[in-house]
Amino acid sequence: MNKILIIAEHDGQNLNPATAKTVSGARPMSADAIDLVIFADSVSEVARQAAALEGVDRVLTVEGDDFAHPTAARLAPEVVAMASDYSHVLAPSTTFGKDLLPRIAALLGVNQVSDIMEVIDARTFKRPIYAGNAIITVKVPDGSKVVATIRTASFAAVKDGGSASVESLSAQAEDPGHTRFVKVEGSDGEGPDLASAPRVVSGGRALGSSENFDIIFSLAKSMGAAVGASRAAVDAGYVPNELQVGQTGKIIAPDVYFAIGISGAIQHLTGIKDAGTIVAINKDAEAPIFEVADIGLVGDLFAIVPELEKAIS
Amino acid sequence: MKILVAIKRVVDYNVRVRVKSDGSGVETDGVKMSINPFDEIALEEALRIREKGQADEVIAVSIGGAEVQQQLRTALAMGADRAIHIDSESAVQPLTAARVFRALVDKEEPGIVFLGKQAIDDDCNQTGQMLAALWDRPQATFASKVELDGSKATVAREVDAGLETLEIDLPAVMTSDLRLNEPRFVKLPDIMKAKRKPLDTIAIGDLGIEDAVNLETVAWEPPPKRGGGIKVESVSDLVTNLKDRGLL
Numbered sequence: 231m232n233k234i235l236i237i238a239e240h241d242g243q244n245l246n247p248a249t250a251k252t253v254s255g256a257r258p259m260s261a262d263a264i265d266l267v268i269f270a271d272s273v274s275e276v277a278r279q280a281a282a283l284e285g286v287d288r289v290l291t292v293e294g295d296d297f298a299h300p301t302a303a304r305l306a307p308e309v310v311a312m313a314s315d316y317s318h319v320l321a322p323s324t325t326f327g328k329d330l331l332p333r334i335a336a337l338l339g340v341n342q343v344s345d346i347m348e349v350i351d352a353r354t355f356k357r358p359i360y361a362g363n364a365i366i367t368v369k370v371p372d373g374s375k376v377v378a379t380i381r382t383a384s385f386a387a388v389k390d391g392g393s394a395s396v397e398s399l400s401a402q403a404e405d406p407g408h409t410r411f412v413k414v415e416g417s418d419g420e421g422p423d424l425a426s427a428p429r430v431v432s433g434g435r436a437l438g439s440s441e442n443f444d445i446i447f448s449l450a451k452s453m454g455a456a457v458g459a460s461r462a463a464v465d466a467g468y469v470p471n472e473l474q475v476g477q478t479g480k481i482i483a484p485d486v487y488f489a490i491g492i493s494g495a496i497q498h499l500t501g502i503k504d505a506g507t508i509v510a511i512n513k514d515a516e517a518p519i520f521e522v523a524d525i526g527l528v529g530d531l532f533a534i535v536p537e538l539e540k541a542i543s
Numbered sequence: 544m545k546i547l548v549a550i551k552r553v554v555d556y557n558v559r560v561r562v563k564s565d566g567s568g569v570e571t572d573g574v575k576m577s578i579n580p581f582d583e584i585a586l587e588e589a590l591r592i593r594e595k596g597q598a599d600e601v602i603a604v605s606i607g608g609a610e611v612q613q614q615l616r617t618a619l620a621m622g623a624d625r626a627i628h629i630d631s632e633s634a635v636q637p638l639t640a641a642r643v644f645r646a647l648v649d650k651e652e653p654g655i656v657f658l659g660k661q662a663i664d665d666d667c668n669q670t671g672q673m674l675a676a677l678w679d680r681p682q683a684t685f686a687s688k689v690e691l692d693g694s695k696a697t698v699a700r701e702v703d704a705g706l707e708t709l710e711i712d713l714p715a716v717m718t719s720d721l722r723l724n725e726p727r728f729v730k731l732p733d734i735m736k737a738k739r740k741p742l743d744t745i746a747i748g749d750l751g752i753e754d755a756v757n758l759e760t761v762a763w764e765p766p767p768k769r770g771g772g773i774k775v776e777s778v779s780d781l782v783t784n785l786k787d788r789g790l791l
Contacts, residue, residue: 241704301681301709302675302682302684303681325700326702329682329685331672332637332668332669332671332673332676333672333675333682335638335669335673336638336677337676339638339756340638340755340756341637341669341756341757341758342667342669343758344666344667344668345666354761358666358766359664359665359666360560360569360666361663362766363569363765364560364561364569364764364765364766365763365764365765366763366764367760367761367763367764368758368760368761369758371757371758371759374756406679406681407712408680408681408711408712408715409682409683409710409711410709410710411708412697412709413707414702414705414706414708415707415708416704429790464722465721465722470706471701471705471720471722472701472703472704472705472706477663478661480703486785486790503766503769506790507785507788507790509781520772520774522772524769524773525772525773525774525775525781526773526775527775527776527778527781528774534778537778538781538782541779542782
C-alpha cells in the first residue's frame with residue numbers, strides 16, 4: 231500500500247504554491263492516501279489552505295514556537311518520527327525542500343530522488359542531470375522508502391476544491407539547539423512571485439548596470455510580470471540573488487518568458503525549458519538563446535525595451 | 544582546527560554534455576574533466592579561513608578511481624595541505640558519499656566539512672545535508688557568506704526568498720553557493736609544489752561503512768527539443784505575435 235507524506239512549504243501565513251505543485255506530482259504515484267504535514271508556530275490559516283487542495287486526504291499539523299523559522303536540523307527528526315506510516319516522503323524542489331529532504335533521507339537510510347520531472351509509476355521517475363542536458367529514468371528499489379523532491383516547473387498546481395480533514399499532532403523531537411535562525415532578508419516583495427508568475431521578464435549582462443536594469447523592472451511592471459535575471463547579471467550585482475533563473479537558481483515555467491540581453495548559457499536555459507513561449511531580445515543574432523526562443527528579435531535592447539513598454543501600455 | 548573539503552571529479556563546466564546514441568549514458572570519452580565548480584568554491588573558502596588563521600589544515604578528499612588524483616593534485620596546487628583519495632571502482636551515490644565523509648570525520652575530527660552545494664553532473668544536491676544528518680551536527684547549505692567566531696559560525700544562505708542567516712555551532716557541515724567567493728588561479732610553481740604534498744589512498748572497503756541501497760538508472764535520453772521559433776523584425780511584429788498567441 232502506498233501512502234505519501236508531503237512536507238508543506240509556507241511562510242507562516244500562506245502556503246507556498248510549490249506545495250500544490252508537489253501534490254500534483256504525487257497524484258500519478260497512485261497512492262492510497264496523500265497526507266500533508268505543516269510545521270508552524272500558528273497553523274490555522276495555512277492548514278485551511280492546505281485542506282482545500284484537491285487530492286489531499288489529511289492535513290497534519292504540528293504547532294509550536296520552534297516552528298516559526300524551523301531549520302532542517304529541527305524538522306528532519308520530526309518527519310522521520312512520522313515516516314514509518316508512509317511509503318513516500320516528498321517535498322518541493324525549492325531551497326526549503328533541497329535543504330531539508332536529504333537530511334531526512336539520510337536518517338531513513340535511503341538515497342533521495344532529486345527533481346522529479348515525470349512520474350512513470352510509484353517507484354520510477356524521470357529527472358534531469360547535467361543541467362538538463364540529459365534526462366535519466368531512475369527506479370527506487372522495492373522495499374526502500376521513496377524520498378523525493380518534485381521539480382515544481384514540471385507540474386501544474388492542483389486546484390482548490392478538496393476538503394481534507396485536519397488533525398493536530400504533537401512534536402516528537404526537541405530543538406537540537408546547535409542551529410539558530412537569525413534573519414531572512416529579501417526584496418521588498420513588490421510584484422508577482424518569480425517562481426510562480428505566469429509572465430516573467432529577465433535581464434542579463436547586456437544591461438550593463440544596476441541603474442540600466444530599471445528598464446527591465448519597468449517593462450515587467452507594465453505587463454504585471456515578475457522580474458528574473460541571468461547568473462551574469464546577479465554576479466555583476468545588478469540585482470539580488472533571489473532573482474537568478476537557471477540550473478542553480480530558480481527553475482520556472484511561466485506562460486511567457488522574456489530573455490532580454492541574455493546570451494543563453496545552457497545553465498540558464500535549463501531554468502526556462504518549461505516556459506510556454508520564450509521571447510528573446512538580443513543584439514547578437516548568433517546568441518544561443520535564439521535556438522530555444524519561440525520569438526526572437528535581434529536589436530538593441532535599450533531601444534527595443536522602452537518601445538515595447540510603450541506598445542503594451 | 545581542520546577543514547575537510549569534498550572534491551568531485553566531473554565533466555568540465557564548459558563541455559556541452561550529450562547522451563550517447565545508444566542511450567547507455569553520456570559521452571565522456573576524451574571530454575575535459577575538472578573539479579566540480581561548487582567544490583572549488585568550497586576549497587577556496589576553506590583556504591581563506593586558514594589564511595585568516597582560523598584553521599590549521601585543509602584536507603581535500605575525493606572518492607573514485609585513480610583518475611580523481613588529478614583533481615586532488617589541483618586542489619593541492621590551489622593550497623590544500625594534504626589529500627585523501629578514497630579508492631572506489633564504481634561511482635558512489637550521495638548516501639554512500641555521506642557515509643564515507645562520516646567515517647573520515649571520526650578519523651580526522653574536523654571543525655568544518657565543506658562541500659559544494661551540488662555536483663554539476665548528477666545535480667543531486669544531497670551529500671552535505673546527508674552528512675550533517677549522519678553526524679547529527681548543524682548544516683549551513685547554499686552559503687554565500689561565512690564568518691567564524693571561535694566555536695560558532697554565522698552563515699548567510701541563498702534561499703528562494705533572498706538571504707537567510709543562521710548561527711551554528713561547530714563542528715558543522717557547510718555547502719557553498721556560487722557567490723561565496725571567486726576561486727584563485729593555480730600558478731605553475733604551486734603545481735610543482737603540489738607534487739610533493741601528501742596524498743593518501745584508502746580503499747573504500749577499509750572504511751567499514753554500510754552498503755547503501757542505490758537508485759537504479761534504467762534509461763538515458765536527450766532532453767526534448769523546443770520547436771523551431773521565428774524571428775520578427777520589429778517591436779510591432781513582436782506585439783502582434785504575442786497578441787495572436789493570447790499572451791498580451
